[in-house]
Amino acid sequence: MSQYRVLIHANDEKGLVFKVSSTFYNYNLNILSNSEFVDKENNKFFMRSVVDGDINPYELQQTLKDILPESANIEVIEPKKKNIIIMATKEMHALGDILIRHEAGELEANILAVISNYSDLGSLVSKFNIPYVTISHEGLDRAEHENKVLECLREYKDIDYIVLAKYMRILTARFVEAYEDKIINIHHSFLPAFIGANPYKQAYDRGVKIIGATSHFVNNNLDEGPIISQEVIHIDHAYGWKDMQRKGKDVEKIVLSRALKLALEDRIFVYANKTVIF
Amino acid sequence: MSQYRVLIHANDEKGLVFKVSSTFYNYNLNILSNSEFVDKENNKFFMRSVVDGDINPYELQQTLKDILPESANIEVIEPKKKNIIIMATKEMHALGDILIRHEAGELEANILAVISNYSDLGSLVSKFNIPYVTISHEGLDRAEHENKVLECLREYKDIDYIVLAKYMRILTARFVEAYEDKIINIHHSFLPAFIGANPYKQAYDRGVKIIGATSHFVNNNLDEGPIISQEVIHIDHAYGWKDMQRKGKDVEKIVLSRALKLALEDRIFVYANKTVIF
Amino acid sequence: MSQYRVLIHANDEKGLVFKVSSTFYNYNLNILSNSEFVDKENNKFFMRSVVDGDINPYELQQTLKDILPESANIEVIEPKKKNIIIMATKEMHALGDILIRHEAGELEANILAVISNYSDLGSLVSKFNIPYVTISHEGLDRAEHENKVLECLREYKDIDYIVLAKYMRILTARFVEAYEDKIINIHHSFLPAFIGANPYKQAYDRGVKIIGATSHFVNNNLDEGPIISQEVIHIDHAYGWKDMQRKGKDVEKIVLSRALKLALEDRIFVYANKTVIF
């Protein structure tokens, strides 16, 4: 008996839940959880079920394909560790949080490597016996540097997610397209406020009373990809922007790790530059 | 074409979702939303669907009864205004919040009357052309006073909910049993902390850094009924207990009104001294 | 024995706290609370004290002026009800919240009148025996309509604050300058995200996971004035923009009323398009 995650994304029409649940019933599956959502504006149906049973997952997937409309996108996933690459620059908190969770066995993930444009974090990463690759951007233009990173990434097969744990460089369209819906970033503001560089300085200048962090998939437009998770904290006039930066770290790391967990557990649908999360 | 809320509560077994969704399909219903939950520990299944179609709701209910196991509790509800009685003492914030929402048309409710053991709130309530009944407890023991309140309540037929909007008197088992799962209270602490009298004073004495409020159904044990909603706010050492009381009012009124809305929209299942809320 | 609020705003230099506290000591004042803040970047000093004693407040103010640097702005305020005008359009929640607080005696304020461009809220406001003035914008250009509003406002002397309780029209520079730092607005987003019209629709389109509200003083640039208070709530993919709007109301009203209370209690300093709040 094994657990499977069934993810369905289709144009909405009557009878979808009936067709899926009758299939589960016919396969004698135990439904552990069931979540559905219909986006009426876009006429889209989303469903995530966790089922338990003695089945051939490919056969279940095929049966669902046969019974559901052609528009339906169907995945039957057997939970297993996903392969991730972490990219970082110099800050330790977001990376460190993931390393500790990984060490504690909290993440369904293998960390294949950590890539950085600086060597600073190497000492930390190597404690955990994880490869650390420094790819300096010194003396290189953006394309040249990115080429080197892409080359490095190509050495790792089956990368499920690339996690930007405060990687402080902008990625080009070429990079993003190569790993579409696979790059998870943490931006240190409650987007869409304070897009771009030094959001804490921007927040300080604006005199806001809350600051936050946003984890999102990366698309071609900087800080405009589908949002996965957001969190804020309250501040007051006594916070300079470096105080905000310090206090913001706790939110950043929690929000990034939360997004990563959601992705690893196959809980996120991406469409229309948004996410549906079960 | 009308909307109906279908609420199902049953012992869990395979095929429940299939049976319900096939019935919906056969009746050519459009599913507007669908929520399910299985409490594995207690083997209980909960489902709330909002459907849209040209049907006879009694027939749908009967069909579901025929197809589902005998243990299943099934309701097919056509949304309409529910009848509520508000009970209060002297404080205006929670009552006022409900009155304004009612005036704004935010609540699916008719307020039949406001009952209080003091006359203080009569001036406010009468502005809204809602009957205000003062039943003083002066010179009466608890049973005598409650008898008078129960007598008054009996004049109103079809009471769906009694809302205790800071009604500062304890109800006896007799009263509670007469309106089981129909009495919604707001307690001014994050229960189970600070059960009983003056929770803000208790919170002050304990030196907590958060205070809160809890809306719950009332059962025989004071402040121990099924919790519907809770919220907290942060405080610090500078708050005396009266400051907490003042600041707490905003949480109390929001949490009580939120619980009332959930009840009016048939979103709450009560079982095992807990709530399942969709 | 009376209470006074002493507000000091000056260029920072050594000895300010010493000079103020020695003056309080010489006047034999009891300090009930004392808050200070130095903005090092702008070299500004802020102080708010609540003192208790048998003094002439004008004399105390003069003594502080004599002893403090010329740059210092000093106010000694005897707490009393401030005069406010509320402006609204059609929505009831923010206005209603203020009316109930006023009725409950929670606000140090006299509501002189409610002005609206529609008559819808008149029935509610008149329940509370507060003048309601409808100034329709129908058939008028912005300047013409605003002239009528300004004319109406001039009938009320000593307006301390104008509260825009979801007043859905843009004010011109001329209006804003006439009541500088006296107009408090509620914007239904966590500014600076979603400036301008229908922020909930914007939030929905962006796919954010939190929505919020911001109370701020109004200056010439729409939604860019000094922020007083902000609050957010979590949402998910199931929220359409009208659901956000509904849920957002609770945050809007609390955040606006909170800002109003801070202003009425003389707790806000405005400078550099920011607020210092004690």
Add this chain to the structure above:
Amino acid sequence: MSQYRVLIHANDEKGLVFKVSSTFYNYNLNILSNSEFVDKENNKFFMRSVVDGDINPYELQQTLKDILPESANIEVIEPKKKNIIIMATKEMHALGDILIRHEAGELEANILAVISNYSDLGSLVSKFNIPYVTISHEGLDRAEHENKVLECLREYKDIDYIVLAKYMRILTARFVEAYEDKIINIHHSFLPAFIGANPYKQAYDRGVKIIGATSHFVNNNLDEGPIISQEVIHIDHAYGWKDMQRKGKDVEKIVLSRALKLALEDRIFVYANKTVIF
């Protein structure tokens, strides 16, 4: 020029701020921040100032002692790393969070050692070149085991704080008294709710809609010491107690690390079983 933290705790009387600020003025000190609080109920005065100047801290302390009432407790502290011992059992998240912060240079602390009753965390701790001491409780009664721990602690001089990072054993009065106001614990509930063992199980059984964590100093009564910081998260009916436990970890680690930072920065006054935090 050096920075000093000046902490004053005294019976309240008129002129305290004046006396302190005149002393600062006479010493030509620059006040970087100043916080005061008077507990009127207990007639206690608290003040924390950060000052900057070229002084002898012992002389400043002596001068303040001479000028302030005899009841005054005065500390002039030159910021430097404090010595801490961490005690843990098997869980990695709270300990890991502190280790990463320490590695990142976020904490004004030297971690002298980690002590555990199990060996499980040794592999993690040794990565950071911090001594790990396993003191098993197997076959020992509480007093015997605690004696061994106390013996071990005595080898470390000048312990400023002992941090219980999910140390799952109860300490006796003897232990607590030996390190009064020096032991910081994290309890996995919003105290005073769910004192004692397995608070998540208790929370699940009670059906609460929020769970939380509390950092506090340890005194003789289990979970009843002065609270430093608290935080909560929202949950719903779908959370089993193990889900709560998983989700609660993020709150626990943040709240414990926050309390530790406050202690290391000399921001906490303890009195009357409460804390004043600046």
